[in-house]
Amino acid sequence: MTDVTVDTGYTSPSISALDPEAVRRRVAQRRAAEWRFQAYGVAAITFGLLCVALLFTVIVAKGWPAFLQSTLKLEVAFDPAVIDPAGKRVTDDIMAADYQALAAAAIYKQLGIAPDDAVATALADGLLSTGADVDLRKLVLADPSIIGKTQSVYLLANGNVDAVLKGAIDRAVPEASRQIKDQQLAWVDQLVTGGRLSKAFNWGLFTRGASSQPETAGLGVAVIGSFFMMITVLLVAVPLGVAAAIYLEEFAAKNRWTDFVEVNISNLAAVPSIVFGLLGLAILINFVGLPRSASLVGGLVLALMTLPTVIIAARAAITAVPPSIRQAALGIGASKMQSIFHHVLPLAMPGILTGTIIGLAKALGETAPLLMIGMVAFVVDYPRTPLDPATALPVQIYMWSTAQERGFVERTSGATMVLLVFLLAMNLIAVILRRRFERKW
Amino acid sequence: MVAASDASVLNGSGAKTLTGPGAHSGKISARDVNVFYGENQALKSVNVGIPERSVMAFIGPSGCGKSTFLRCINRMNDTIAGCRVTGKITLDNEDIYDSKLDVVQLRARVGMVFQKPNPFPKSIFDNIAYGPRIHGLAQSKTDLEGIVTASLKKAGLWDEVKDRLKEQGTGLSGGQQQRLCIARAIAVGPEVILMDEPCSALDPIATARIEELIDDLRKNFTIVIVTHSMQQAARVSQHTAFFHLGSLVEKGETQQIFMAPTDKRTQDYITGRIG
Ligand SMILES: Nc1ncnc2c1ncn2[C@@H]1O[C@H](COP(=O)(O)OP(=O)(O)OP(=O)(O)O)[C@@H](O)[C@H]1O
Ligand SMILES: [Mg+2]
16 A cells, blocks of 8 residues: 655665575574483473373272272171070160171181180181171161071181281281281181172272271262262352353453452462361351251362362353354344353353363362361261262371271272272363364364 | 634535535534634634535645544544643534433534444454444344344445455454444444544455445535545545635535645645645
8 A cells, every 4th residue: 555665775685695604603502402402302392201200100009908908708607596585576686686696606716616605706807807797787678588598608808817818918917927827827728718708899998887896897988979969060160150250251241350350360379278267167067057968068168279270160161162153143133141151151161171170170179178177077877968978088198197007008098099089080071172172273 | 824714605505415404514614613622722713614525635734633633523532641722623413522412412413434344353243233222223133133134234345245244344344344433433323423544554356346336425415535545535525625724615516626725735635745
């Protein structure tokens, strides 16, 4: 359009006028710099991958035995004289019976020990888990007609026996300083050759609750507690976070007040999680009066902690939607709400979902705030509602990690593996959802 | 600074095409419109009348406020933070900045086609059906299909896409996308269509098709088009307004503007001396 030539009275230098040698050196330098930069990147990634590989190797190596558990197959006689001496078949009586005695009788019979041989029976008792009675009681309660019959039952072996089978006890150690005696070792070998004692997949790890014996301790309560908490986080943090993001991005006037809110959301994301625990303790438990150790309280605290993550992710996703889409919708007479809900949100969905799932994953692995609200509890029974006492997966890991027994050490790593599997699954879901919702414009 | 403050230039020259009686001429009339972006004044006292069922072109150098004025007509400026409009703009003698007027309703009556084609990332069918759906224009599925077909035919896109209505609108070529956007705009049955440089991203063939289309649409719609191409303005429009540095310098019948401009600046611009 313009036919004016600009004369600045200055001749620009040209690259072709430079000394070829200098140019060559400059090019070589630039290439070397680029190569070095790439090398740093590769080194950083390699280092990171190595660390991850090391972490996983250690955890898996330590944790895999937790997925196996030694069990004894015994012929248990459900003796009515022991279970229900009154013969009334009342649940209270059946509950109160001494099932450990039934299990003990079965193992004496199996090993051919006289029930009045005090030394031998004491040693034989040591082969059984002290939690064996729980399983027997459950069997009888489930089907009282079993009383009076003799049945093959799989019972948990003692933690020490389990350790022998997993090769964790050195037989060369003198008997006096060994957890398991020579006589017991002989019986273990005898039972193994007789096919009575073997390792089986440890379903109990997933179904049982808290216990002081490693062999009867499981993640059941923790998994349910974590599940309740994730649902709470999902129901609280996602609607609130997305609504806040929409309001801030699309409706709020850009002024000092919104700047203030914005800065504080970022601040909130950086607040140490334990502070949220303190908040939950002070407000939800002491002020509102919600029960301690309840997964509802844990969920609310985690929701509060996740909220800024969701808001930030959702805002980023919403801003990333090109303005031309909004204009297109407004231009044909869509209301602001319609343009947001019909066009902006669907396009922002992948980003929102990714942010949400990352927030959830972070919440799933969070321990510190849960300690503050009393979720470090010894909970044996499954929580039926989010108001019942429960624990959470990472808290369970923490609790097991403080125990001394060999069985708890392997369970600590085993539970970490379970947690990692959950986290990987959530990330996988995030990837799949992102793929599914991804649209080009 | 303000040139041609007389709002009725068109009354004299373009009277044949006018239908609206009364004090204001044409379908749309702007009186003393000023637009500010924060402290910056982008438009200064613009007065213009846009006649019904014809094409009016806005020309002028970059940054002179053509798009700004266009956005005033369907109040898209409302969505820009810090943008303030004063003065009066009427559509069929109705003040569009009246507080009782519903903006959404206005935008359904005054459609817009943007510089860059911006189809929704949805199917071709849904792109066009969206407007009629939200405005409740179709009673049934057959109705809706009828509207979609008619709009695509009017936009001259039907033959190219009739077999792939389920495909993504974003998968079309640039020219096709722009015609899709035009079809989307006419699907809600607007009275006015605003086009902001609709051909700037298109090749000469696609441009020619759109120009033909505009000429066709003139029978049913009032069209306002912003363009940087003098030839395009000359080809498609009956009236032309020349903007310069935020002021409307000159307006009138296209022929007159191009053959015998009265203002020096207009003359300079159309002969290529301001650019
Ligand atoms: N959203 C905005 N915020 C602030 N200033 C703006 C905005 N949009 C436009 N302006 C200013 O208003 C003036 C007119 O801009 P406008 O976009 O209307 O010009 P135009 O005539 O359409 O130019 P072009 O031909 O390049 O599209 C310019 O000075 C521009 O900088
Ligand atoms: Mg423009």
